[in-house]
Amino acid sequence: MRVISGSARGRRLKELSGMETRPTTDKVKESLFNIIQFELAGRQVLDLFSGTGQLGIEALSRGAASCTFVDARRDAAALVRENIELCGFQTAARVVQGDALSFLSACREKFDVVLLDPPYQSNLLDQSLAALVRFDILRECGIIVCESAAEKTLTPLSPPYEQGREYRYGKIKLTVCRRIGRNPL
Secondary structure: OEOOOOOOOOOEOOOOOOOOOOOOOHHHHHHHHHHOHHHOOOOEEEEEOOOOOHHHHHHHHOOOOEEEEEEOOHHHHHHHHHHHHHHOOHHHEEEEEOOHHHHHHHOOOOEEEEEEOOOOOOOHHHHHHHHHHHHOOEEEEEEEEEEEEOOOOOOOOOOOEEEEEEEEEOOEEEEEEEEOOOOOO
């Protein structure tokens, strides 16, 4: 597992042992960041269910201003901290070891980009999307990228949120959702 592009390009990231964490493949990760490449520069990112932190670290490497990493597992949060230090992003990163839904309900900040990659077999993707809409922590014109199993159908979102395009990569699907708002430019 490595950083694909940007200031930390080529840096190898540490991985968790065991089968509890399923890192995003390089092919899917590269596709994800090609989709949102113009959404990152100077933006605040939330990497929910961060696992190893590879998605948030990739965002920082590609120019995001900051990233908040959230994972319930203590060993995952510790590994994210190690990977952040390995890439030199300590000043732009914050790691929260705790439940993702609790984080969303207590969150008092707004994000431009949210990366959602929960365990596929759980119902956490739908629950997280519902919480994001309910607590409205995305800035106008913000973007949410959901990684799921290809057969997963997302629960419809209510305004001002809308589901956009889906991209399929074998057994994996990326779904892009947006918060509608006036164009920030």
